Amino acid sequence: MFVAGAVPGDRVRAALTKRKRAFAEARVVELLEPSPDRIEPRSAHPGAPWQVLPYARQLEHKQRLVVEALERIGRFEAPPVTEIVPAVEQWNYRNKLEYSFGGASDGGELVLGFHRSGRWNEIDDVSADVLASASVDEVREAVKRWCREQGLSTWDRRDHHGFLRNLVVREGRRSGQVQARLITGPGEFRHDQFAIATEADAVLWTATPALSETTRDGTTRLLQGERQIDEELTVAGRRLRFKISPEAFFQTNTEMAEVLYSKAIELAALDGSERVFDLFCGIGTIALALASRSREVWGLEIVEQAIGDAIANAELNGVSNVQFFAGDVRTAMRPLVEKAGKPDLVVLDPPRAGLSQKIVRRVLEAEANRIVYVSCNPSTLAPNARQIVDAGYELRTVTPVDMFPQTPHIECVALFERRPA
Numbered sequence: 439m440f441v442a443g444a445v446p447g448d449r450v451r452a453a454l455t456k457r458k459r460a461f462a463e464a465r466v467v468e469l470l471e472p473s474p475d476r477i478e479p480r481s482a483h484p485g486a487p488w489q490v491l492p493y494a495r496q497l498e499h500k501q502r503l504v505v506e507a508l509e510r511i512g513r514f515e516a517p518p519v520t521e522i523v524p525a526v527e528q529w530n531y532r533n534k535l536e537y538s539f540g541g542a543s544d545g546g547e548l549v550l551g552f553h554r555s556g557r558w559n560e561i562d563d564v565s566a567d568v569l570a571s572a573s574v575d576e577v578r579e580a581v582k583r584w585c586r587e588q589g590l591s592t593w594d595r596r597d598h599h600g601f602l603r604n605l606v607v608r609e610g611r612r613s614g615q616v617q618a619r620l621i622t623g624p625g626e627f628r629h630d631q632f633a634i635a636t637e638a639d640a641v642l643w644t645a646t647p648a649l650s651e652t653t654r655d656g657t658t659r660l661l662q663g664e665r666q667i668d669e670e671l672t673v674a675g676r677r678l679r680f681k682i683s684p685e686a687f688f689q690t691n692t693e694m695a696e697v698l699y700s701k702a703i704e705l706a707a708l709d710g711s712e713r714v715f716d717l718f719c720g721i722g723t724i725a726l727a728l729a730s731r732s733r734e735v736w737g738l739e740i741v742e743q744a745i746g747d748a749i750a751n752a753e754l755n756g757v758s759n760v761q762f763f764a765g766d767v768r769t770a771m772r773p774l775v776e777k778a779g780k781p782d783l784v785v786l787d788p789p790r791a792g793l794s795q796k797i798v799r800r801v802l803e804a805e806a807n808r809i810v811y812v813s814c815n816p817s818t819l820a821p822n823a824r825q826i827v828d829a830g831y832e833l834r835t836v837t838p839v840d841m842f843p844q845t846p847h848i849e850c851v852a853l854f855e856r857r858p859a
């Protein structure tokens with residue numbers, strides 16, 4: 439039972455919100471008896487609900503979460519879960535933050551922060567974000583000051599009118615660059631002045647007519663600096679440089695991305711002779727880290743801008759044995775096998791929803807000897823792992839990696855090996 443608003447050890451009265459065969463979801467109605475482990479939070483933050491637990495306890499619970507997901511949802515007896523890898527930084531680690539504007543449309547003061555837990559139309563102001571760096575805080579505060587001075591209206595989520603909607607701040611933790619993207623409804627404002635006032639290296643403006651809360655739709659204009667942000671990662675001893683487009687995914691914890699990808703490379707155990715598929719490859723992070731250890735790498739990703747970045751990133755790092763394609767893994771997997779031949783290793787790194795049964799079948803058809811599965815959600819890794827194992831693979835090891843301290847989220851890297859026929 440996943441209970442939103444509670445931490446392990448609490449006694450609560452909760453209302454069931456979703457009921458599945460292997461698990462259920464609920465939300466807290468009343469806290470009857472707080473967990474004896476609870477500590478004072480640093481500062482209210484809906485994105486950091488586990489800050490009321492000491493870090494050592496967070497790690498214990500995450501470890502258990504992974505084991506239980508594999509046992510209960512995946513029906514594995516004694517799953518081979520290794521000890522969790524703790525985070526390098528427990529606070530201020532996020533390189534991407536999404537803030538929401540609110541307040542001004544009700545005649546109140548403009549605020550810029552987070553949705554109050556469980557409230558889609560109430561925004562709490564943030565003045566120091568416990569998960570962001572000081573540079574991100576500075577940009578957010580500069581934007582807030584300027585927007586207040588200008589008397590701009592904010593998006594009313596009930597009536598769907600108003601101008602300022604969201605602010606996305608992205609930081610290159612290694613490059614030191616900060617990029618701000620303002621999301622508004624349709625309309626005009628003094629964008630040249632805004633760009634200067636933000637104090638960011640790059641500034642973008644997305645205007646969207648969408649009614650729902652989204653930072654993805656709309657038309658984006660570059661107001662200042664470069665469209666792509668620069669970042670670097672050192673993976674298994676090799677330094678790689680990346681350019682990241684606003685539309686492309688990048689792991690939100692840079693320091694732990696290095697740890698995660700290094701673990702994936704260790705499990706891949708390549709000898710240099712292999713053909714590798716990196717499915718859900720984003721801007722090519724894993725593919726480029728694997729390239730020097732394999733014969734050839736083929737990357738597949740649905741977001742075209744991310745594939746554009748991946749191709750540019752291969753060139754930037756002088757890597758010539760990788761090829762990247764834009765496509766949906768569901769439909770592009772068969773054509774990829776026809777073009778490239780069957781892979782020796784498949785790396786999977788899907789979004790939280792995991793893989794559909796059909797995508798798992800497409801991956802199985804490729805008959806790779808090894809599959810390295812990077813997952814940000816043990817409850818979708820578990821059923822996928824069951825399907826893979828039932829089709830003739832062994833689940834060798836699962837390593838939980840804590841990418842997201844102060845939250846219940848946990849990343850895992852799993853290794854599957856094909857059983858001899």
Ligand SMILES: C[S@@+](CC[C@H](N)C(=O)[O-])C[C@H]1O[C@@H](n2cnc3c(N)ncnc32)[C@H](O)[C@@H]1O
Pocket residue numbers: 686687688689717718719720721722723724738739740741744765766767768787788789790
């Ligand atoms: C968790 S991210 C991993 C990206 C990359 N491996 C990395 O570590 O930066 C998942 C990626 O899968 C992509 N994606 C989602 N659905 C897809 C699909 N059906 N086919 C191909 N790519 C997809 C997303 O755009 C996103 O870039």
